[in-house]
Amino acid sequence: MDDRPPYPPASPADAAHGTPPVDPLFALTSGLWASQALVAAEAVGLFTFLSQEGGAGAAETAEGLGIPARPAEMLLTACASLDLLRRDGERYVNSPVAEEYLVRGRPYYFGDYVRMLQHYVYPGWMRVTDAVRTGRPTRQAPEPDKGLFEAENRPELFWDGLYPLSALTGRALARAVDFGAGRLLDVGGGGGAFAVELCRYHPGLRATVYDLPHVCAFTADRIAEAGLSERIGVHPGDFFADPELPGGHDTILLSMILHDWDEPRNRELLAACFRALPSGGTLVISELLVDDDKTGPADAALMSLNMLIGTPGRNYTAAEYGQWLRAAGFDGVRTVPFRAPGANGAVLARKP
Template identity: 50%
Template sequence: MSPSVGPVTLMELTSGVYAFKALAMATELDVFTELSNGGRTTTTTFADRHRIALRPAELLLTACTALGLLRRDAEGFYSNTQMSEEYLVRGRPYYFGDWVMVVDRHEYPAYLKLADSLRGNHPATWDVELQESLFDPAVAEYFWEGMYSLSANTARLLADAFDFRAINRLLDVGGGGAAFGIELCRRYFDLQVTVFDLPFVCDLTRPRIARAGLEGRIGLAGGDFFADTLPTGHDALLLSNILHDWDEADVLRIIRVCADAIPPGGRLLICESFVADDKAGPPLAALMSFNMLVETWGRNYTAAEYSTWLSEAGLHPEGVTAFEGPGANGVLIARKP
């Protein structure tokens, strides 16, 4: 029997929950922030600082070391690895801990009700009887910070994958948080961006744009793309991690609304985790698609499916430029004739 086919492989899949909860616990305790800038700790010091016994302290530190989140030297001191120092220290530009907390507090509990979502075909991370959608002010406390973590790291890759120098004005549809707008404006100095999102999301986004010093280049337009006409006067429109939240009929509806707002010769950019056309992967896109079972009524779609809908909306698909990001694996470009 091949080593890749058997109970060890299944055990590795099963132990994913152990790995995630070790990361989440260490993130919640701010372990990596405590050890930033060359900080070190022993098991005893760590236990004393967090008022826990030596045994759980050692188990957590050992797990984080095995996962490549910490390193342990010959004297028994623990310190951050390069990955943790860059992405898990609070306050760093591309801090990823907020997304870890979203998964831990928002998504992880929903998986205890996964069977209900599977059999009932409805989300579990929010109350479908009391809330209109996942994008409700009730989840604003930590959800939007987490989404920014995911989006900012993805936006940097989009800036590399697509040349925005030919675009003067970009409309970021559903771009609340302005992660894509901020990263793209930092890379392309002549780019002007308008973020279109729900009014309460615009209110949450305004301070972040100000902190980035980009009030003169990133504007906000409040509205609902299911009810309102999109602002015009933009060379291109961006849909970044928006369409996977909706079912097929709504995806086509959103694409049509966007197509109406694009000028002749303008482009629509769809930045998503595309499932392969044969539905065989890739794993991260397929698993994030599965995650929509507890989150929304959507899923991750294939490039072929998007191309069909784009054509129905009168746009010409020009193919996908692939990249490997935490929140997307490529960008599909379509042009309006």
């Protein structure tokens, strides 16, 4: 707990008039500094270096990373202040979080996600005011006449970066929802992280990842690396262009998909899912759900603004999903809360 007085220190007059401290605003305005400190540390390989060396001082770090001594010391201090490093005598060592997620080669290495944000997401955020004023995305599409998720507009960097976020979210979803031993269709399954994690946790489950052809080529390699090619297949397609979704599945998963699209498109996709499922089949929507009163939570609300930057969508409430699902013909709608980087709940529905 931080016992320091508020900044600036409250005067007796401030206290008498109930003036709130400015700390929350200062934390918000300096948030960019913290994120970019992480970007810089990852870019120079700080956490991987410290893991390999078992820790290092400022001079050793400067020499090992090939950077000047002054920024090496400042970067180490900044990362320690953010609880990414800790001091061990005269040396800095990775915190447990950094050692687990920021060392290259670890199973859930998050560095690709950090790089994806820096090169793909943050530039649009620098123009968020324009997006708010116009209602149009500010992330520049290299090929504006092509689809949002075509290879020209979503480089491999995007899929590499999204994989660890999806994997950690998929792992949490697997514990929260019983997918059983049937067949799962992961619609818009990207790199296959959800299918991999769900199949690892549910040994009787088999899955198909349905996504654009160029994405499926990337996905097949990821599935093979996980040693699950016999249980997870890929089906190239386009869920807005194909006449029907692939059939023969007991469960359909829409994870981090519906926030990309507006309400008419989402209703169209939910109707396609209804047609593709057998009677008794289940639809699972996994997302960062906005509270029904639309006051938060912060991660879902900020992800919604992130959708404004680059897509026609936003993050929706469980109540909104429930309304659309019932209109599509589903019943038994319920929400299962859980915590993960890319979702805080799953909305489940059944086809009668």
